[in-house]
Amino acid sequence: MNSMEIYQTKRHLNTFIDKLTKGLSKPRQKFFRDLVYGISKANSVILSDIGRSLEEECDIQYIIKRLSRQLTKGADSSILHQNYLNSIKKAIPDNALILVDQSDIIKPYAEKMEALSPVFDGSTKKIEKGYHTINFSTATIQTKHPIPLYSHVCSSKEEQFQSLNVEEIKGFQMIHEVMGEKPCTFVMDRGYDSNVMYEAIDKLDRQFVTRLKDNRYLIHKNKRVKVPTLANKRKGKINFCTEIKGKTYHLKVSHVKVKLPILKETPLNMIVVYGYGQKPMKLLTNHEIKGKHDVLRILKAYITRWRIEELFRVQKQEFHLEAMRTMSLMSLRTLYRIVNYVIGYYSLLIEKNTGLTQIILARSQSSNPLSKIKFYLYRMIRGVRAILSSDKKGINHFHFVKRRTSQLTLW
Known part of the structure; x- marks a missing residue:
């Protein structure tokens, strides 16, 4: 591997780490530098893999103990997260789409991990041991790659845990504060098609787009109507062609003015989409609709939501998230945040499309040409790993360490 490519990749990564750890103590800065570099190089959240990737001369067991000890300290997590938000705020577009979804970390064979709770595993459709994750992300303007904004791991076995709804509402409130006056x-x-969520968002005076369940009742012309009944009366007057998850769909779209029984004073619109599945897809929004352009804008917003599912896939496939073996919930939360910060860093690098971006993408050794790829995150992650795998010095030589000088006073 070209030594200049290694240097440029490490220098750019180190600049991101410096922004991320601004204001932290020197030991914590070193710890997060090791963690971010190790995860980027090893593509793993297993501490032994991270430790070996640091290329330190000391015993690997000592490195693992050092990392494990630092992981349990979470007092500076708010500073770290604010630094991350400061580093990505320029990439958050005006009228940003905030993609919201839950995921999980399944640990079916774990016994001693802290606060393991029953979790529904979406892949096996069974209840397993694990943790819930709550995720709020946005997408880059040009390439539509996910930028995590709020990532939280929670468990129903925690002493302070009230409900998933409460944890979700905390996320909505945090994003509301981050966005400030920006729409x-x-x-x-x-x-998220629940009265609790609609009331919480309404109190924040924010706009939303939600996919409706078929058991939902809406008010149309002062009558309570079930969603499928109302949707079947709209056959789709607007034609729209789009690509979703690599497959092309020819859709027909309609909309109708409605209200929610719990928000009778709030005007809403239901958008009905034919052509995606056997049943029409129904979306609910508080956006004002004046014509075809507004309808398609809302539909495109929902299609963008699938980027957060790609985020979950990247977490689990590329960083092997469910292989985490930390015993404490605080350690798990720290690792989860750092993985999302690294993904955000990669998404920004893809969006900027610099010379370094092209070098990294070219080193991923993918069989598909770049011209045929629309989602570059997998290739970016593997390209960084390929470049850093040839690095035998680690990351800490980039960081200037101020050494104490002996002082001799002559009287």
Whole structure:
């Protein structure tokens, strides 16, 4: 591997780490530098893999103990997260789409990990041991790559845990504070089609797009109507062609003015989409609709939501998230945040499309040409790993360490 490519990759990564750890103590800066570099090089959250990737001369067991000890300290997590938000705030677009969804970390064979709780595993459709994750992300303007904004791991076995709804609302409130006066739209799947979520978003005076469940009742012309009944009366007057998850769909779209029984004073619109599945897809939004352009804008916003599912896939496939073996919940939360910060860093690098971006993408050794790829995150992650795998010095030589000088006073 070209030594200049290794140097440029490490220098750019080190600049990101410096921004991320600004204001932290020297030991904590070194710890997060090791963690970010190790995860980037090893593509793993297993401490032994991270430790070996640091290329330190000391015993690997000592490195693992050092990392494990530092992981349990979470007092500076708020500073770290604020630094991360400061580093990505320029990439958050005006009228941003905030992609919201839950995921999970399944640990079916774990016995001693802290606060293991029953979790529904979406892949096996069974209840397993593990943790819930709550995720709020946005997408880059040009390439539509996910930028995590809020990532939290929680467990129903925690002493302070009240409910998943409460934890979700904390996320909505945090994003509301981050966005300030900037407008944004929360884009959500059917799991968020609940009165509690609608009331919480309404109190924040934010806009939303949600996919509706079929058991939902809406008010149309002062009558309670079930969602499928109302949707079947709209056959789709607007034609729209789009690509979703690599497959092309020819859709027909309609909309109708409705209200929610719990928000009778709030005007809403239901958008009905034919052509995606056997049943029409139904979306609910508080956006005002004046014509075809507004309808398609809302539909495109929901299609963008699938980027957060790609984020979950990247977490688990590329960084082997569910292989985590830390015993404490605080350690798990720290690792989860750092993985998402690294993904955000990669998404920004893809969006900027610099010479370094092209070098990294070219080193991923993918069989597909770049011209045929629309989602570059997998290739970016593997390209960084390929470059750093030839690095035998580690990351800490980039960091200037101020050494104490002996002082001799002559009287």
